[in-house]
Amino acid sequence: MASAPKPVPVPDERSAGYWEAASRGVLALPRCARCSHLTLPAGAWCPHCGSTDPAWTTREIDGAATVRSWTVVRDSFLPGFADDVPYVIVDVELDAEPGLRLLGRLTDGADAPLHLGDRVTVAFDRLDDEFAVPAFTLTGEAVAR
């Protein structure tokens, strides 16, 4: 039996640029026009400088990041993932904005050796013709833990 479709994002005014870039295989994050810091998700104010008029633009970044934690999902609670379990969700800190964390699937599989401090780069999982979501792949390098 073919797996059910996965939930697709419903872009809104502040997330449309992120999802449009992801669909092209590019990681691009909201950038505050006042302080130049990146954040995700973009809200009504900038969490870095507090501006309520952040005039968000979308900035493409290279997707290099460091593993801060992870879990192996064995029961997803969502449609469309039955054939994927077990899969690893990694919690990563992006080089492009220290402190900013993303969550995404690890493409290396559930049995790949994984440690805090392992280096990853962004990859993308395609959901359908319109949407792809960021995922991460181990580079084989690590930072000091």
Next chain:
Amino acid sequence: MTYARNQVAIAGYAQSPIVRHADRTLGAIAVDTARAAIADAGLSVGEVDGFTTGSLLPSSGGQAIVDGVSIVSAAWMAEALGVNPRFCSGFVGYGQIPGSVSLAVNAIASGAADTVVVHRALHNPPKGRYHGNPMTKAPGTAQWMAPMGYWGPLSMIAIPTMEYMQRYGATREDLAEVAVEARANGAQIPWSYWHGKPLSKDDYMAARVLSDPICMYDCDIPVDGVAAFVFTTAERAKDLQHNPVYVQGFGMGSPTRARLPQHWPLEDIVDTGAQTAARLWESSGLSVRDVDVPQLYDGFSPLVWWWLESLGYCEHGEAHRFVTDGGIRRAEGGLPALSSGGAIGNGRMHGVPQMLEVYLQLARRAGERQLASANVGLACHSSPHYGGAVLYSAHEL
């Protein structure tokens, strides 16, 4: 700064049976429980002039929320009891128990109400899986989780637990000690869903892991159940039939770093947990050494580690060793931190088991479980960084 110490007390309580699925509507159970609590305090319904609760249904299943059926709000309760209250307010946020207790205490201390019923009604939806969600589109906050396959509180708690284990060398065997202790105590609690059903360490280790390292026994089981507590002025409580249990302070917190929804990095728990504890001691004038009935929150087992560390029972990174060495093993003289059975040993009653145990112990109504020394109790709920805790005393301090 002035805090409302010694001014407000719990005068009575009631709790419904804790069952998987009740055969009556949650609202009906809630009304019966509130009436029983008011009677337990020796009061009449007409003497209650305030209501508050945190009415959250803590499910990721996307169920329709119906007041009186899947939740019971303060306003619904007041109307069902036929009361037009002076004070009626719901707490919105994490830590529904300390949140609503703080509303009640401040309402009474300020004179906005004299007698406030604080209730908590928890519902287990009869159909579908508690956190299972059939969504095909992910709008709003869900867009940052569901399309990536990150969903619900199991993965949310698994992420900081994995970091803790990797960083400090903790293992599932260490986590088992929390769940086994909760269930050992819960097995002796007559009203617990798990009454008579302790959990062996072997059964824990053999359990299905849902989101590494979290297995099914690290989670409290969803139930239907209601508890209600009657708060009034200390002066009034002294004239009523049970020993008053005084509120001495509370601490709550929430992290300020911007995060993706339901992303709980360990550093947020540690940093904000320290602030929560500092507020607790500041508001009460007490310290952790004064607490003889600590009741730590265990809706997920690793939360007990983080409460132990946040409150200062051990250093950061040491709680798993503290627990495994018997630090909370009641039968061996450890802290009675889970003497109530907690959420894991009772069912998903949120912070009710902790609050109830503190009340019963300090009012000297704990029966066979009564501790000889029960003067200051601490009732925690939720996580140290998003929830809170309330300090109670058996005497005016």
